[in-house]
Amino acid sequence: MIVLLFFGALTGYFLSQIVLYFPDFPFSSRFHTCPTCSFRLPLFHFCLIVGRLLTKHACPSCHHHLPWFLTGLEIGFALLAYGYLEHILSFPVVLLLGLGFVLSLYDSAHQEYPLLIWVIGTLFLIPITGITPFSLLLLAFGILAFIFPIPIGSGDFLYLASLALVFSFQDMLLLIQFASLSGILYCLMKRKTNETIAFVPFLWAGLILITFLSL
Numbered sequence: 215m216i217v218l219l220f221f222g223a224l225t226g227y228f229l230s231q232i233v234l235y236f237p238d239f240p241f242s243s244r245f246h247t248c249p250t251c252s253f254r255l256p257l258f259h260f261c262l263i264v265g266r267l268l269t270k271h272a273c274p275s276c277h278h279h280l281p282w283f284l285t286g287l288e289i290g291f292a293l294l295a296y297g298y299l300e301h302i303l304s305f306p307v308v309l310l311l312g313l314g315f316v317l318s319l320y321d322s323a324h325q326e327y328p329l330l331i332w333v334i335g336t337l338f339l340i341p342i343t344g345i346t347p348f349s350l351l352l353l354a355f356g357i358l359a360f361i362f363p364i365p366i367g368s369g370d371f372l373y374l375a376s377l378a379l380v381f382s383f384q385d386m387l388l389l390i391q392f393a394s395l396s397g398i399l400y401c402l403m404k405r406k407t408n409e410t411i412a413f414v415p416f417l418w419a420g421l422i423l424i425t426f427l428s429l
């Protein structure tokens with residue numbers, strides 16, 4: 215079990231570095247440096263979970279706090295590995311939750327959709343789940359949204375297409391309704407009714423909801 219938890223946390227760490235140093239490849243010269251002052255961070259900062267908790271997420275040079283998602287991704291992926299190991303979550307659901315976490319961070323932090331990460335995640339899913347007509351329809355909507363700008367981003371449709379590989383039409387309707395409602399509530403609370411919001415995090419929250427409901 216410890217090996218799988220370590221592997222989960224390590225996967226989270228690797229993905230957090232990709233998100234943090236976006237759009238550079240993680241093995242660029244900025245890798246392992248403070249995003250604010252470019253100070254090269256000591257190696258113990260990168261000891262999984264423990265290192266960041268001991269250093270309180272702070273850069274020793276400028277004392278700028280590193281983003282919370284560094285540890286969040288490590289803990290999140292370790293929990294996903296635990297859920298899979300204990301047969302609480304199936305591999306496709308683990309993959310979708312992990313993919314949704316990373317895409318949500320990209321969408322929130324950079325308002326970007328890393329197509330390569332979506333393609334890799336979905337290619338892992340297809341041999342297990344097969345392709346469903348509903349996922350193909352959502353994929354077509356995603357391509358159309360890319361060509362013709364509409365209020366919903368193409369990335370949202372692409373993530374929905376991945377979700378439709380695993381979940382039934384009824385589950386998808388529940389997920390979309392929950393995501394839309396929470397998105398509207400967020401806009402009303404933040405008074406951002408005229409601004410574009412990142413919608414993938416709300417789809418991801420909907421995925422967490424239907425995953426819990428199906429346990």
Ligand SMILES: [Zn+2]
Binds near residue numbers: 248250251275276
């Ligand atoms: Zn710094």
